[in-house]
Amino acid sequence: MQLYPKKRVDIVAETALQSRICRALEAAGAxxxxxxxASGNGARGxxxxxxxxxxxxxxxxxxxxxxxxxxxxxxxxxxxxxxxAGALWVSDAFVVRDEHF
Amino acid sequence: xxxxxxxAKGNLLTPPVLFFLLGTLAALFRSDLALPEAxxxxxxxxxxxxxxxxxxxxxAHQGAGSAVLWAMLTALVLSAGMxxxxxxxxxxxxxxxxVDCAAIAAHYGSVSVVTFAAASALLTASGHxxxxxLAVMLALMETPAILSGLLLANRxxxxxxxxxxxxxxxxRSETGALLRETLLSGSVLLLLGxxxxxxxxxxxxxxVVAPFLVIPFKGVLCLFLLDMGLLAGRRLESVRQVGxxxxxxxxAMPLIGATIGLGIGLLLGLSVGGCxxxxxxxxxxxxxxxxxxxxxxLPKANPALYVxxxxxxxxxxxxxxxxxxxxxxxxxxxxxxxx
Numbered sequence: 043m044q045l046y047p048k049k050r051v052d053i054v055a056e057t058a059l060q061s062r063i064c065r066a067l068e069a070a071g072a073x074x075x076x077x078x079x080a081s082g083n084g085a086r087g088x089x090x091x092x093x094x095x096x097x098x099x100x101x102x103x104x105x106x107x108x109x110x111x112x113x114x115x116x117x118x119x120x121x122x123x124x125x126x127a128g129a130l131w132v133s134d135a136f137v138v139r140d141e142h143f
Numbered sequence: 144x145x146x147x148x149x150x151a152k153g154n155l156l157t158p159p160v161l162f163f164l165l166g167t168l169a170a171l172f173r174s175d176l177a178l179p180e181a182x183x184x185x186x187x188x189x190x191x192x193x194x195x196x197x198x199x200x201x202x203a204h205q206g207a208g209s210a211v212l213w214a215m216l217t218a219l220v221l222s223a224g225m226x227x228x229x230x231x232x233x234x235x236x237x238x239x240x241x242v243d244c245a246a247i248a249a250h251y252g253s254v255s256v257v258t259f260a261a262a263s264a265l266l267t268a269s270g271h272x273x274x275x276x277l278a279v280m281l282a283l284m285e286t287p288a289i290l291s292g293l294l295l296a297n298r299x300x301x302x303x304x305x306x307x308x309x310x311x312x313x314x315r316s317e318t319g320a321l322l323r324e325t326l327l328s329g330s331v332l333l334l335l336g337x338x339x340x341x342x343x344x345x346x347x348x349x350x351v352v353a354p355f356l357v358i359p360f361k362g363v364l365c366l367f368l369l370d371m372g373l374l375a376g377r378r379l380e381s382v383r384q385v386g387x388x389x390x391x392x393x394x395a396m397p398l399i400g401a402t403i404g405l406g407i408g409l410l411l412g413l414s415v416g417g418c419x420x421x422x423x424x425x426x427x428x429x430x431x432x433x434x435x436x437x438x439x440x441l442p443k444a445n446p447a448l449y450v451x452x453x454x455x456x457x458x459x460x461x462x463x464x465x466x467x468x469x470x471x472x473x474x475x476x477x478x479x480x481x482x
Contacts, residue, residue: 058438095374095450096435097446097450126442
């Protein structure tokens with residue numbers, strides 16, 4: 043089966059940033075993304091959601107994009123993460139349906 | 144004073160308060176007890192639906208007059224005004240940074256639905272009634288404080304703007320979107336909507352939904368307070384980090400707010416129950432709507448400060464100590480002034 047190389051971007055950030063990150067991803071040329079709740083340990087120590095206190099929750103946002111739009115995606119997200127708890131990493135990914143990305 | 148002690152004991156030995164303490168202990172002992180996140184959110188929606196509906200049904204029973212309009216106006220002014228009282232206290236006595244003071248001040252203009260629920264449960268248990276429109280005041284007091292907090296932080300004026308900074312520009316447009324969202328936030332909509340439904344359907348409507356919306360209220364409140372105890376207990380350690388001054392503010396501010404609430408309640412001619420609930424509204428602070436809004440609009444404000452003081456100092460203080468004091472004050476003031 044033919045596989046097409048893409049870039050996968052994972053972003054862990056505060057729930058407060060979720061809508062802004064998703065909008066920025068679309069504006070930068072990502073054609074889709076996946077959002078899941080997240081908790082874990084990192085530069086700001088243990089971060090876990092408090093349920094009712096939404097301000098302390100985290101999300102994991104994953105998107106797969108064409109290499110050409112990666113710089114735009116990275117700079118948009120980097121600007122948003124300033125002042126917030128968040129992390130971002132990029133890895134190689136391979137997709138089957140090229141036209142979806 | 145003997146009355147006050149008896150009232151305090153009567154308040155402490157009730158299932159809602161004891162479940163809160165159970166949750167706090169469980170968190171302190173690092174038990175694995177936890178409620179699923181989604182359940183906590185669902186219960187908080189249930190409480191708002193029940194409070195709104197009961198208030199509306201009560202108003203249908205009592206009849207609506209111009210008092211309702213005055214109450215609504217008062218609620219808006221009180222919520223927008225309280226941060227302007229809290230801010231100078233924070234700035235001068237607690238001596239925090241401007242943006243932190245503004246963020247914390249916004250919390251104290253807004254309200255805690257659960258504190259209101261606990262106070263209303265105590266009222267019904269002690270045979271007091273209250274004006275149904277207090278539920279509308281609860282809804283209207285949730286968000287105007289956010290606007291005041293942003294004004295205090297200079298977020299709405301042009302001064303803080305840096306035109307060359309695109310992140311700053313996106314954040315400013317985000318502030319506008321945030322205001323639109325929070326002014327019609329889900330909790331405000333649900334409270335007002337449930338109130339309208341309770342008011343429109345009145346006693347017959349109440350009879351239909353009472354088995355779900357009215358009778359289980361106190362049991363569900365216990366479950367929610369268990370969860371709140373877990374959340375507050377987990378944050379108790381952070382109270383040491385926020386400092387003695389801010390912790391003292393977290394106790395002084397509800398007392399100041401409750402005193403203002405009592406004065407306004409007496410001016411509005413509210414019953415003892417109504418006065419108590421208005422004291423609770425003015426004396427409580429938000430830990431759901433306002434922290435979420437502040438995290439978006441004032442990212443430089445430290446969330447550890449405002450969530451901790453609101454959730455781990457003011458909320459337990461009001462629940463354990465504040466409400467019985469407020470009830471005693473309201474009873475004393477109303478009986479002295481109105482014979």
